[in-house]
Amino acid sequence: EAQVTQNPRYLITVTGKKLTVTCSQNMNHEYMSWYRQDPGLGLRQIYYSMNVEVTDKGDVPEGYKVSRKEKRNFPLILESPSPNQTSLYFCASRRLSNEQFFGPGTRLTVL
């Protein structure tokens, strides 16, 4: 089944404790993105990658890192999480100019 998977789905952590949210897609898509979704603000792009070893900042990259060592994986790293990073996070993938597929979301709470 074609899909985007994310783990964990739910995470409660404390300020400053490094965490990684994994993302994997099995559709051989070149383009992958991370978004956060907050009430009233919609989906905002954090980082994106157009292919292996090619990453770039989106609209809200501060406090986040990503890597793209393999085509299928695009982990999101929070080196020192803060409460303002409490949000619903979505990973997504697509071929350029095509339908975007989203992962199921990761609900993160930073205390």
Added chain:
Amino acid sequence: RKEVEQDPGPFNVPEGATVAFNCTYSNSASQSFFWYRQDCRKEPKLLMSVYSSGNEDGRFTAQLNRASQYISLLIRDSKLSDSATYLCVVNEMTDKLIFGTGTRLQVFP
């Protein structure tokens, strides 16, 4: 001005009603347009692309007006299962997707 603007709603309509949502975009060079559907606490999923000549998929009709820079979604014969948030999405020349904040639809019996 926001790049993509939508009325947040909620639109509360009875089953069987026809409802329409509009969305405006600011970048006249935008290349392609979509409607996504998002159920509560779930991921967005593509509902339909929007073509220049307008297009229909069952009870759903999408229209694009490039001159006025808006797109619309019409839902006929609303079902309870249509209750969701509808996201307007614009693909700019750089192939970046810009999402609206969504319009919430609630269909009641």
